[in-house]
Every structure is written in structure tokens, then in C-alpha cells.
Amino acid sequence: MxxxxxxxxxxxxxxxxxxxxxxxxxxxxxxxxxxxxxxxxxxxxxxxxxxxxxxxxxxxxxxxxxxxxxxxxxxxxxxxxxxxxxxxxxxxxxxxxxxxxxxxxxxxxxxxxxxxxxxxxxxxxxxxxxxxxxxxxxxxxxxxxxxxxxxxxxxxxxxxxxxxxxxxxxxxxPNFTPPDQKFEIGKAIVLKEGRDVSIFATGHLVWKALEAGEILFQKGIDAEIINLPTIKPLDGDSIMASILKTRCAVTAEEHQIFGGLGESISGLLARNFPTPLEMVGMYDLFGQSGTPAELLEKFGMGTNDIVSAVELVTARKHH
Amino acid sequence: MTNTKTFNKEASILALQNLATQVRRDILRMVHGVKSGHPGGSLGCADFFVAMYFEILNHSPELFSMDGYGEDVFLLSNGHLSPAWYSVLARSEYFHTAELSTFRKLNSRLQGHPATQEGLPGIRIASGSLGQGLSVAIGIARAKKLNNGPNLVYVLMGDGETQEGQVWEAAMYAGAKKIDNLIAVVDYNKKQIDGDTDDVLPMGDMKAKWKSFGWKVLETNGNNMKGLLETLHKAIKATGKNIPVIILMKTEMGYGVDFMTGNYKWHGAPPNDEELANALSQLEETLGDY
The missing domain is CATH 3.40.50.970 (Thiamin diphosphate (ThDP)-binding fold, Pyr/PP domains)
Structure with a gap:
């Protein structure tokens, strides 16, 4: 790991x-x-x-x-x-x-x-x-x-x-992945194993997902954090392997919720194994001027938004 | 390499004219056979396609390669002229003429507009959404220069097509960057779907426009085989001189069939049975129908 x-x-x-x-x-x-x-x-x-x-x-x-x-x-x-x-x-x-x-x-x-x-x-x-x-x-x-x-x-x-x-x-x-990594198109990367929830993140929000994972750990929630650098083709096998363990998911991306990674994963789950899911992303709005940090927070794509989404989705989990 | 330059000149022109007559029959039978397609521009440019594939291009139908190394490349930007292109590709043995009967039908390699997906030999890029071919031609010309290839790239566009902004992005680029292994041809028939170009959106002084974008501009009548060939050879001579070359090629939409000639209504309408019979009676079956 x-x-x-x-x-x-x-x-x-x-x-x-x-x-x-x-x-x-x-x-x-x-x-x-x-x-x-x-x-x-x-x-x-x-x-x-x-x-x-x-x-x-x-x-x-x-x-x-x-x-x-x-x-x-x-x-x-x-x-x-x-x-x-x-x-x-x-x-x-x-x-x-x-x-x-x-x-x-x-x-x-x-x-x-x-x-x-x-x-x-x-x-x-x-x-x-x-x-x-x-x-x-x-x-x-x-x-x-x-x-x-x-x-x-x-x-x-x-x-x-x-x-x-x-x-x-x-x-x-933050630059946190290995400098000598070999990139495989279509492969998800498990950054942290966990059993309570799967967080699927892409792009800049992967680091936010890692930050959220630490906060969640303090709260007693053991999140599995998966980096999805390839949106298409989607690594369905890795996603399903994680979901079968955690039984709920949060997606995080710097993109509209319509058409993004969250939509792709929700479709995959709906077809294979319907699972509670929350999406962190842009909710059908245009942005505005501001610093990157201010904008991520204002439009609900910050670390705390991922934490909140996890809390929501774990409460909806089927037991 | 295929060309017919071994013929003597007069015989060669007659042979090309006969080929164009057969291509016109093919076009009409193809669009009639599927009750769809674009006969008008196809008939108007039949002479041009024949001149290109049987006289001008250095090409290898039997060894078609996507990258076009070591040969001239032709692109059709106004893809709705596909019936004319397919007919000439088949007549120059890229594929069997029998396949022309599959035009626009399910599972055919002869898509409504040219495409690479089905692997039809002779096609290197999809076209149909207008305005894109000149840019692609510039890219191939650039690649040929990088590969030190001496061959030329040709692209045919419609005159209505030049209402697309991308054409002028490409025109500006080719002029500014002195792309001189490229010959563009505009089918200057002054017709488009909604009517005469002068009514839909007048394009002003085309010659002056292209000149001001840094191109050498030649003009010709695309329905006169002798003059067309002379202009094409003149265009070839004008390449390699730090300036892109364009031919404004005046044609008549529907040329070769009296009731279609010069009538924009035949841009995208197939003939019915009676109209087909009438049209075919005006065009001699010179090489045998497919």
C-alpha cells in the first residue's frame, strides 16, 4: 500500500x-x-x-x-x-x-x-x-x-x-503518488483499504478524499479510498470488488454530477448491484471567480463535503 | 501506381469523358437504388473525380494504406458527394463495382457519408459535417513534409461549405505557414440546399478572399475535361513554391442530365423511376453498369 x-x-x-x-x-x-x-x-x-x-x-x-x-x-x-x-x-x-x-x-x-x-x-x-x-x-x-x-x-x-x-x-x-509509477489506462488504484464505505475520487479531489479519510477515521469510519484516473474505460472489476466489501459509495470529482465519474459509477452499480451512493461534484450550476480553495468549498467539493457525503451514505446502508 | 498518362492526349480525354459518363450513371443508379443521397453535386463533380483518379493522382488502389506514404492523398470534405467518390474509387479498383449497389444500406461499407469505421479502401477520414477537410488535409501535408515525402495532398470542398468558419481558420493557417504541398479545390456551383448561395449567404469575391489569405488562386470550368486537366497540371506546377494553391472550379449542379442541370432542388433528392429512366437515356453506358 x-x-x-x-x-x-x-x-x-x-x-x-x-x-x-x-x-x-x-x-x-x-x-x-x-x-x-x-x-x-x-x-x-x-x-x-x-x-x-x-x-x-x-x-x-x-x-x-x-x-x-x-x-x-x-x-x-x-x-x-x-x-x-x-x-x-x-x-x-x-x-x-x-x-x-x-x-x-x-x-x-x-x-x-x-x-x-x-x-x-x-x-x-x-x-x-x-x-x-x-x-x-x-x-x-x-x-x-x-x-x-x-x-x-x-x-x-x-x-x-x-x-x-x-x-x-x-x-x-499535493504531489503524492510515486514518481516512478507505471500508469495503466483503465486501472483503478486503491490508495487506502477500508471496510465501511468506498470513496471513488478522480483528479484534484483524490487528495481531498485522502484528507476526508483521516477525518472519518477519527470518527470511527474506515473508508476505502480509490483513485480512478481513468473515467473511460471504467475499471468495473475494482469498483465492484470494493462495493461488495463496503456496500456503499461516495464519488468525488471536480465536474458536474451529470455526466461525470459519479454518473458512470451509479450506472454500473444500478446494473450490477444497487448500492446507496452519494455524489460530490457540481450540482448543475455554473461557477464564479474566486480562489480554487474558496470555490471548492462554496460549491460543495471540499474535504468536509466528502466527509458529510460519507456520513449520509453510511446511514443509508443496507444491513 | 495508377494513371493513364500512357494514352495519347486526345484519346485520353475521350476515355476520361466516357468514364465520367459511366460515373454519372452509377451516381444516379446508386441514389435511386436507396431512394436517398445527393445526386446534384455528385453529377457536377463527376468529371473532377475522374480526372483526379485516372489522370492526376499518384496512387495505389491495390495497396491502399491509411498513412498514404509514398503516394498522393485525396480527401473529400463535402462528404455528401459520396456517390461520385465511391463510383470512381470502384472504377479505379479500390473495391469491386458490385459493392456500389450497397450504398447507404445496412451493413454496407459505403456509408451515406464517407467513413473509416467500416474500412472502405480509399477513405482516410470521415466527412459530412462540413468545414473540416481542409484542416485535415493540412495535417497530412505537414506529416508528408516531416517524412520528407514529395507527394501532394488534395481536398475538395463545396462552395457553400466555405460558409463554415473553420475553413477560414485553415485558410489563414495554410497561407501564413506556407503549406505548399497542398491543392484545395472548391466546387463553385453557387448552389446549396436552401437555394443559390447568393440568396442564402452571398460569399462575395471568393478569388480576392483566398488571395488575401495568402493562396495562389486558379480558376477553371470543372465540366470541361480538357481545361480541367490543364488547370490541375498548372496547380501541380504551382506547388513547392511556399504558397498553398486553390482552384475555384466552376461546375453545374446536376451536369449531364438536362432536367437536373443548374437546379438546386437536386442537391439531396433522388430521382424517381421515370426520372431515372429519362436521366439514363441521356448518358451512354460506356463501361457497363454495376
């Missing part, structure tokens, strides 16, 4: 940038495209080292997705970079037809996802992107939890043949 100790706060986007540079060194076929957010996406190291394989498209995301699909046809492994909002909603039809339906080997890399984008406000805080992307056939959806895992997931994405949506964020957050 891992120790889950914070090795120091780091932003997940920097994990992406570092891995992209490593990939550039190891494969001539890796190319990158960016729509005028090279610094924000931490793609500058790749762009500086491999100028022939870096394509600045300007603020034209639809064209960027099409060029990426074309590069993939030509045998390249393109990584597109822009904010999550402009990586998904703005270009949904381009992704649907030219990438997903055409099954092109494009890696859609999306930073500044979720409410922790912060002060820029709701225009940029996309909370619907996981839903949009997971609905597309052929699309893999990955939402890693920290710097180390984003780094590993980026490398795993390059080794996967087919479209990938890789979601990460802006703020510096």
Missing part, C-alpha cells in the same frame, strides 16, 4: 509538459499543436527543443483538431494543447467526426479543467468536459490526480493507439 505523502505541491499541467518533452526525445513521431497557450500548457520546453514538430495554430482550435487528425493519418502521434473548455465544448463536432468517429490517434490534452481554474470565472471553468468526452465511442478519458500521475498518464497516452482525452489542471496541488 502506498503511503500517500505529499512530496510538495506541484501543478498537474507541469507533469504533462515534462512528459511531453520526454516523449519528444524518445520518439520522432510525437508532434504537438497548441492554440496560443504554450506557456499555460507547459508545452514551451517541447516547442523549444523540437521546433519542427511543434505547430502553433493561433487561436483556432477547430483547425487545430483537424490538423491533428491529419497528422495522425500521416503516422504521427499528435498532442493538442489548450484549456479544457476549448479542447472539448468549442470543438466537439470536430473531435466527434475527425478524431473519434475516424478513430485517429490524437491525444487531446486539456489544462485548466474544473472549478480550480479559479479567478477567470465560469467562462473558462468547464465542468462538463468529462461527460462530453466519455459519450464519444473510441474515446479514452483520463483525469489524473497529481503531477507524478499526469506525467505517467501522458506517457501511457502516447503508447495507447487511439483517441485520448487527458484532463488536468492549473493550480499547484
Amino acid at each position: 502506498q503511503k500517500n505523502i505529499n512530496q510538495g505541491n506541484k501543478d498537474t499541467r507541469s507533469g504533462f509538459g515534462e512528459a511531453l518533452f520526454e516523449l519528444g526525445k524518445s520518439s520522432e513521431n510525437v508532434v504537438a499543436l497548441c492554440a496560443d497557450l504554450t506557456g499555460s500548457l507547459k508545452m514551451d520546453k517541447f516547442a523549444g527543443a523540437f521546433p519542427d514538430r511543434f505547430f502553433q495554430t493561433g487561436i483556432a482550435e477547430a483547425n487545430m483538431m483537424g490538423i491533428a487528425a491529419g497528422l495522425a493519418i500521416g503516422g504521427k502521434i499528435p498532442f493538442t494543447g489548450t484549456f479544457a473548455n476549448f479542447s472539448t465544448g468549442r470543438v466537439y463536432d470536430q473531435i466527434r467526426q475527425s478524431v473519434a468517429y475516424s478513430n485517429k490517434n490524437v491525444k487531446i490534452c486539456a489544462s485548466h479543467a474544473g472549478i480550480t481554474l479559479g479567478e477567470d470565472g465560469a467562462t473558462h471553468q468547464i465542468m462538463e468536459d468529462i461527460g462530453l468526452m466519455k459519450m464519444l465511442p473510441n474515446m479514452v478519458v483520463i483525469n489524473p490526480c497529481d503531477f507524478n500521475q499526469t506525467r505517467a498518464a501522458t506517457i501511457a497516452s502516447a503508447n495507447h493507439c487511439g483517441p485520448v482525452y487527458l484532463r488536468f489542471g492549473r493550480p499547484k496541488v
Whole structure:
């Protein structure tokens, strides 16, 4: 079992940038495209080292997705970079037809996802992107939890043949997963074993789930905490193994409750083993400006919200 | 590699015209057979498709590869012209002409709009939702440059399609970044589903628009095989000069069938039995129907 100790706060986007540079060194076929957010996406190291394989498209995301699909046809492994909002909603039809339906080997890399984008406000805080992307056939959806895992997931994405949506964020957050981890797409990771409740978390809220686990332990609740960096394909076996032990679940994500990880897990449970479940996420609202910590608290995605959800769901448990 | 450049010029043009007549028969029989599809633009561009696949493209129908290494690549951005494309792909032996009878039917590789999912040889990207093909073509052109490949990338778009904003994102990019192994072609028939482009959304001076985006602009009549071939060869000569090339290709929607010519109502409507018989009587069966 891992120790889950914070090795120091780091932003997940920097994990992406570092891995992209490593990939550039190891494969001539890796190319990158960016729509005028090279610094924000931490793609500058790749762009500086491999100028022939870096394509600045300007603020034209639809064209960027099409060029990426074309590069993939030509045998390249393109990584597109822009904010999550402009990586998904703005270009949904381009992704649907030219990438997903055409099954092109494009890696859609999306930073500044979720409410922790912060002060820029709701225009940029996309909370619907996981839903949009997971609905597309052929699309893999990955939402890693920290710097180390984003780094590993980026490398795993390059080794996967087919479209990938890789979601990460802006703020510096605890970096607690092993630096040398091997990322397996579609595999859940048990961070802490427990018997009273299963907490399934993804992205930035995985650390919050660990914090909640400690508070719950003080309250006499032994939570199993599972990190789900891959939303699609969903690791149904690991989820069911945990549920058969704990018999109740809480999901935690920085995303709308409609269309997110919680919805995927609730569907899995409803089909296989109906189980009490509570969702921590955005409840059908747009966000607003504020610091990431303020916003997570205001919109019910903080550590205490996970604790409350666990208390609610354990009370509803079938005995 | 397939092309017919060994023919003498006059004979070659006649052979291509005969092929285009057969392709027009295929188009009409395909859309009639399934009572759906888009005959208008397909008939208008039949000459272009034939010129491309039997004269212009360096390609290998028998060895189709997705990545197109070592050959020219053609993309159809206005995917609703699928009947014309499928007919020409079959006639140039990407697949058997008998398969044309499955067009738009359940479990067919010949989807209503071109797709890769069913693995039809000759198709490299899905198209149908308009405005995306030029961007994809730029990406393939970029990949060819990275691979030091000398071949060209071609893409056909509709003129109505250029009302999509993405086309101009791509136009700006290709001009600014000097993508010079790319030839774009606009089917300039001035018709779209709701009527004449000048009524739906006038597109102004197309030539000036593309020029101002940094493209070399050529013009031709897409229903005159000789002139069309000359323009295509001129376009090829204009590649490799730090500037993307576009051909504004004037065609008549429904060309080859008198009652369909120039009438936007045939954009997406199949002929009935009587109309089919009338249309086929105007087009000689030069190569044998599928």
C-alpha cells in the first residue's frame, strides 16, 4: 500500500509538459499543436527543443483538431494543447467526426479543467468536459490526480493507439503518488483499504478524499479510498470488488454530477448491484471567480463535503 | 501506381469523358437504388473525380494504406458527394463495382457519408459535417513534409461549405505557414440546399478572399475535361513554391442530365423511376453498369 505523502505541491499541467518533452526525445513521431497557450500548457520546453514538430495554430482550435487528425493519418502521434473548455465544448463536432468517429490517434490534452481554474470565472471553468468526452465511442478519458500521475498518464497516452482525452489542471496541488509509477489506462488504484464505505475520487479531489479519510477515521469510519484516473474505460472489476466489501459509495470529482465519474459509477452499480451512493461534484450550476480553495468549498467539493457525503451514505446502508 | 498518362492526349480525354459518363450513371443508379443521397453535386463533380483518379493522382488502389506514404492523398470534405467518390474509387479498383449497389444500406461499407469505421479502401477520414477537410488535409501535408515525402495532398470542398468558419481558420493557417504541398479545390456551383448561395449567404469575391489569405488562386470550368486537366497540371506546377494553391472550379449542379442541370432542388433528392429512366437515356453506358 502506498503511503500517500505529499512530496510538495506541484501543478498537474507541469507533469504533462515534462512528459511531453520526454516523449519528444524518445520518439520522432510525437508532434504537438497548441492554440496560443504554450506557456499555460507547459508545452514551451517541447516547442523549444523540437521546433519542427511543434505547430502553433493561433487561436483556432477547430483547425487545430483537424490538423491533428491529419497528422495522425500521416503516422504521427499528435498532442493538442489548450484549456479544457476549448479542447472539448468549442470543438466537439470536430473531435466527434475527425478524431473519434475516424478513430485517429490524437491525444487531446486539456489544462485548466474544473472549478480550480479559479479567478477567470465560469467562462473558462468547464465542468462538463468529462461527460462530453466519455459519450464519444473510441474515446479514452483520463483525469489524473497529481503531477507524478499526469506525467505517467501522458506517457501511457502516447503508447495507447487511439483517441485520448487527458484532463488536468492549473493550480499547484499535493504531489503524492510515486514518481516512478507505471500508469495503466483503465486501472483503478486503491490508495487506502477500508471496510465501511468506498470513496471513488478522480483528479484534484483524490487528495481531498485522502484528507476526508483521516477525518472519518477519527470518527470511527474506515473508508476505502480509490483513485480512478481513468473515467473511460471504467475499471468495473475494482469498483465492484470494493462495493461488495463496503456496500456503499461516495464519488468525488471536480465536474458536474451529470455526466461525470459519479454518473458512470451509479450506472454500473444500478446494473450490477444497487448500492446507496452519494455524489460530490457540481450540482448543475455554473461557477464564479474566486480562489480554487474558496470555490471548492462554496460549491460543495471540499474535504468536509466528502466527509458529510460519507456520513449520509453510511446511514443509508443496507444491513 | 495508377494513371493513364500512357494514352495519347486526345484519346485520353475521350476515355476520361466516357468514364465520367459511366460515373454519372452509377451516381444516379446508386441514389435511386436507396431512394436517398445527393445526386446534384455528385453529377457536377463527376468529371473532377475522374480526372483526379485516372489522370492526376499518384496512387495505389491495390495497396491502399491509411498513412498514404509514398503516394498522393485525396480527401473529400463535402462528404455528401459520396456517390461520385465511391463510383470512381470502384472504377479505379479500390473495391469491386458490385459493392456500389450497397450504398447507404445496412451493413454496407459505403456509408451515406464517407467513413473509416467500416474500412472502405480509399477513405482516410470521415466527412459530412462540413468545414473540416481542409484542416485535415493540412495535417497530412505537414506529416508528408516531416517524412520528407514529395507527394501532394488534395481536398475538395463545396462552395457553400466555405460558409463554415473553420475553413477560414485553415485558410489563414495554410497561407501564413506556407503549406505548399497542398491543392484545395472548391466546387463553385453557387448552389446549396436552401437555394443559390447568393440568396442564402452571398460569399462575395471568393478569388480576392483566398488571395488575401495568402493562396495562389486558379480558376477553371470543372465540366470541361480538357481545361480541367490543364488547370490541375498548372496547380501541380504551382506547388513547392511556399504558397498553398486553390482552384475555384466552376461546375453545374446536376451536369449531364438536362432536367437536373443548374437546379438546386437536386442537391439531396433522388430521382424517381421515370426520372431515372429519362436521366439514363441521356448518358451512354460506356463501361457497363454495376
